[in-house]
Amino acid sequence: MALGTTTDAPPSPQRVAMASAVGATIEWYDFFLYGTAAGLVFDKLFFNGLDGPAAQFAAFGTFAVGFLARPVGGFIFGHYGDRIGRKRMLVLTLLIMGLGTAAIGLLPSYDSIGVWAAILLIVLRVLQGIGIGGEYGGAVLLAVEYAPAEKRGFFGSFAHIGVPGGLLLASGAFSVASLLPDDAFLAWGWRACFLLSIVLLAIGAYIRLSVMETPSFALVQERKQVSKMPMLDLVKAQPKPLLLGMGTRFVEGFTFNLFSVYLLAYVVTNVGLPRSTALHGVLAGAAIGVLLVPITGALSDRIGRKPVYNVGAWLALLFAFPAAMLVHTGGTAAIVATFVFGLGILYGTVYGPLAAFWSELFDTRYRYTALSTLYQISGVVASGLTPLIAAWLVTKGDGTLWLVAAYNALVAAISLVSMRFLPETRGRDLDEVSPPEAERRTELVDA
Secondary structure, eight states, X not given: OOTTOXXXXXXXXXXXXXXXXXXXXXXHHHHHHHHHHHHHTHHHHTSTTSOTHHHHHHHHHHHHHHHHHHHHHHHHXXXXXXXXXXXXXXXXXXXXXXXXXXXXXTOOOHHHHTHHHHHHHHHHHHHHHHHHHHHHHHHHHHHHTTSOGGGHHHHHHHHHTHHHHHHHHHHHHHHXXXXXXXXXXXXXXXXXXXXXXXXXXXXXXXXXXXXXOOHHHHHHXXXXXXXXXXXXXXXXXXXXXXXXXXXXXXXXXXXXXXXXXXXXXXXXXXXXXXXXXXXXXXXXXXXXXXXXXXXXXXXXXXXXXXXXXXXXXXXXXXXXXXXXXXXXHXXXXXXXXXXXXXXXXXXXXXXXXHHHHHHHHSOGGGHHHHHHHHHHHHHIXXXXXXXXXXXXXHHHTTTOSHHHHHHHHHHHHXXXXXXXXXXXXXXXXXXXXXXXXHHHHHXXXXX
């Protein structure tokens, strides 16, 4: 089937939302599998030429490299997604992610080829970053631009299911592999998790090829309004929503990567929690997130995007120090509950309404570019550097999490302030309303 193949009848919003969720879950599985492995495996296999914390810093450093590459993918695929369509770009990003992830599962270790093992690992991580950089905007718009206006929060949130869903799959795969003896786990168990990506790639490609181009982009093509330079048009027309939107991303990215990557490594290495128990905590939190994201997305259709988001951001701020206390002084059950609350309740509440909210902020002509730029550039600090920043703050805090908790509270405050200066978007017409004019009207009403 060619990339442009379509069916005669347009697919239903339900079918498109499911296609978006499945495809995004597969791609985020690939991306987050790396984060789990960085916390549990890579320091022992690819950076074992370094001593102690240096190996962990190096492993987390390669994790961050993927986020540094994501803006490149966002720019490339966002540009062509706004120029020639969403669907083709989504198939290409899926291929890049799937093949790059499988190749990591075949890499020789440091003991076999020395420093080349780390170099090749970084190259493949860059490919992952480029792929996922182009994935996000397309997956969201596939769901949002097909959805009826009154259910845009709900259907749009299906693309966001991919993040906790991908983590659920990645943590589940590692949980099964971790049942192996340590020698077998390090020799081949973790590699099986990466090679599974080939099977998931085939499933995702089949699903995405069955979906037509989105109605909003088709309308832009019909009107001959396709932007020649989407990034330039975006920066000229809507710099304020772009920058403030990045601020709203801060608490979302930080919360997810703090709990799913850094704290996973911290409780295993510093607290002595068994690896399988820590993974089960992440698994439970991700499962709740999968359920809560569409619930909060649907709730935002009823009461607005901003109120739902603000509840999650305030919870993240208020839970920052209790989370550190539970990890320091609580038992196994308290630590597992911390993962469940952080990844399930906090993250699910913040993330649910954002697919529709961010999409409704921007004009169709450069919407793919806008979402890719917003998500991927802010993600470098909000997501990619979180494990490194947290690890550095722990060294400055004599091995405790109190400085991390303070940084957590600051991140949540920045996001709350950013959201305060953005308009409510529920009910906007994606095809007719000019976002800059809508913002001016909102500012006049507020005044």
